[in-house]
Amino acid sequence: MSAFISLIRYLNRDIKIKVPEKLYAAYLCVAGCLAMIVLLGVSIPIVMIFYTAAKSFLLDQPYDPFQTFELPHGRTLTLYAEYEWFYEPPGHLYFDVVEDGKVLVEARDFWGVGPERIPELEYKAVTSNDGNLVAILYQTNVVILHDFKTNRTWPGPEGKKWNETDFTWDDYVLLRELLDQFAAEGKTLYCSLLGENKFRIVCSSDYRYHIRREWEKREGVPGFQLRVRLFKEETELETLFETEYRPVKTKKKQSLQDRFDQSRHWGDWNSGWKAGWLDANTFAVWNQDQGARAWKTDAEGNCTELPAPLEDKMLTRIQRLPGSPWLYPAASELKQTSNTTE
Incomplete structure (x- = not known):
């Protein structure tokens, strides 16, 4: 506090503010508190930025894997959420697709979430008879599709999430095509985007x-x-x-x-x-x-x-x-x- 008082006295000498002698001590105290508030207001965000950047650097990615599906032919599909200290609702869930250690689909968001960071229920995987087509379901709703034969993924990188109605025509056509492939094998899957796109x-x-x-x-x-x-x-x-x-x-x-x-x-x-x-x-x-x-x-x-x-x-x-x-x-x-x- 003595350093702040000295600083205020120095500034006051240059600014030449006339303060009554009886109020001089109170003036110095108030001015010092204001200066401390300003300094803290600047320093705290800087410290938080460096703290977050350091964690991000150490973790190498701001995602937390919470469910992995082991698929046929040495393939995996992993679901991620934002790490707890990064998460500020609303957030998103992500997924990636890996085959024999090679990343086919980099982390891509597919679902917007609310206050919960990880959904209460687990996701399920359904694969085609030859294992080259996989669907990820939440309850009964398809939220991710990947075709390993053509390396096509729904939703696309620029497409909307499964619970939004304004997704692109390309996503719409791909969704219907891949669901039709499942239906041809007698596996009828449901996606709300085909039934709730009302307007x-x-x-x-x-x-x-x-x-x-x-x-x-x-x-x-x-x-x-x-x-x-x-x-x-x-x-x-x-x-x-x-x-x-x-x-x-x-x-x-x-x-x-x-x-x-x-x-x-x-x-x-x-x-x-x-x-x-x-x-x-x-x-x-x-x-x-x-x-x-x-x-x-x-x-x-x-x-x-x-x-x-x-x-x-x-x-x-x-x-x-x-x-x-x-x-x-x-x-x-x-x-x-x-x-x-x-």
């Missing part, structure tokens, strides 16, 4: 554009009206098209058979659609009754529908897009209107 299909591969679908329920009219709109971030560029789904007519009191017929009718109608991104700027749809349509955006965000008839190569690509894109709307998605006319 958007997926973003374009560079995240610049996305499609929103909106369902409108008109009072007194059976079925729904579907409106598909193109957005750049939160700015709507254009309504691409509108269409309607009309269910089969049933009695007011529906039997179990009526409900089954209704569900099958929806499935048949929806399976007649294909939709998706052909590239980062081109969105396309195909319907078995209405044919194919495609829209292209330029660098300024202007959207133009490509003239018909489309080129054969583009038609082939559109017809290879995943089917059943719309999903049956939940009650919370429906926009109610009072239009009662047919």
